[in-house]
Amino acid sequence: MKSYNLKKVLVGLALVAGMFSVAQAQKLNVASYNIRQANSGDAKAGNGWERRAPIVCQLIRFHDFDIFGSQEVYNSQLNDMLELLPEYSYIGVGRDDGETKGEYSPIFYKKERFQLLKSGHFWLSENTDYPNKGWDAVLPRICTWGQFKDKESGLRFWFFNLHMDHVGVEARRQSALLVLDKIKEMCGKDPVILTGDFNVDQRHQSYAVLKDSGILEDSYLKAEINYSTNGTFNDYDPNLFTDSRIDHIFVSPMFKVERYGVLTDSYWTKKDSGKTVNSANFPKEVSLADYELRVPSDHYPVKVELIYDKKQSRR
Numbered sequence: 001m002k003s004y005n006l007k008k009v010l011v012g013l014a015l016v017a018g019m020f021s022v023a024q025a026q027k028l029n030v031a032s033y034n035i036r037q038a039n040s041g042d043a044k045a046g047n048g049w050e051r052r053a054p055i056v057c058q059l060i061r062f063h064d065f066d067i068f069g070s071q072e073v074y075n076s077q078l079n080d081m082l083e084l085l086p087e088y089s090y091i092g093v094g095r096d097d098g099e100t101k102g103e104y105s106p107i108f109y110k111k112e113r114f115q116l117l118k119s120g121h122f123w124l125s126e127n128t129d130y131p132n133k134g135w136d137a138v139l140p141r142i143c144t145w146g147q148f149k150d151k152e153s154g155l156r157f158w159f160f161n162l163h164m165d166h167v168g169v170e171a172r173r174q175s176a177l178l179v180l181d182k183i184k185e186m187c188g189k190d191p192v193i194l195t196g197d198f199n200v201d202q203r204h205q206s207y208a209v210l211k212d213s214g215i216l217e218d219s220y221l222k223a224e225i226n227y228s229t230n231g232t233f234n235d236y237d238p239n240l241f242t243d244s245r246i247d248h249i250f251v252s253p254m255f256k257v258e259r260y261g262v263l264t265d266s267y268w269t270k271k272d273s274g275k276t277v278n279s280a281n282f283p284k285e286v287s288l289a290d291y292e293l294r295v296p297s298d299h300y301p302v303k304v305e306l307i308y309d310k311k312q313s314r315r
Contacts (some may be wrong), residue, residue, distance in 0.1 A: 030193055032248070035077065059263065070106055088121055124137070124164065201231070219255075221249070232262055261304075
């Protein structure tokens with residue numbers, strides 16, 4: 001009888017310990033996704049936004065992004081995404097006027113899960129308060145930020161999202177330094193997530209500025225499980241390969257990265273020929289149609305599964 005009672009006590013303690021562990025650690029599905037701006041050239045090539053939008057949003061919902069940064073989002077695309085993703089809200093403004101014109105670098109988040117505490121934006125330039133180009137950049141560039149509270153766990157964290165210049169080498173380096181300064185100024189010891197299209201891969205100086213900062217770490221390098229069979233840019237061609245990662249997710253050291261993945265999801269469109277292929281390897285009721293393989297954007301999205309452990313933040 002005493003042995004039985006002891007067993008019940010041990011089981012009870014294990015349950016309590018498990019509940020405590022769940023309370024201490026909170027999982028977040030975080031992503032970065034450059035969806036590619038809507039333009040007539042892409043439409044002529046069969047990659048128009050009207051065709052891609054439903055696929056992009058199905059991908060986001062299926063992979064269950066809790067919160068994600070996106071790039072190359074114009075106002076009409078933003079509205080389309082909000083319509084197709086009713087469970088999400090967003091923060092962000094157009095970079096050309098600080099309102100609705102030009103590219104957004106928005107942060108989308110599940111509105112039932114997260115409470116937005118603060119939000120804002122700054123331009124990646126010497127003058128951060130109004131639309132302008134910085135250093136040797138050829139376009140104005142913007143960073144969106146928000147402070148969020150997870151309603152499930154009470155976790156408070158900061159999220160930054162940006163799109164660095166595609167030409168200006170000095171602009172990218174200075175932008176990385178600027179973002180680090182903003183994080184130090186605004187966030188204190190709170191956990192931080194930084195997503196974006198950085199327009200440089202893992203070999204370049206502005207990437208190293210962030211990776212070696214001691215403030216943020218590359219989730220790719222921290223991941224316990226890494227599923228990245230390609231880089232993050234595809235130029236709309238699923239047959240192209242690169243090992244370059246130009247879309248990154250950086251996180252505070254107190255985050256544990258359980259999984260990192262470059263999501264190479266694809267879809268098919270019917271060719272004009274309408275050719276049907278019959279195979280001797282299938283039952284006669286089964287036929288194959290001649291379709292073209294496509295990707296939803298010229299970038300692959302990056303997804304990470306993060307665990308925030310309160311015990312880690314005290315070390």
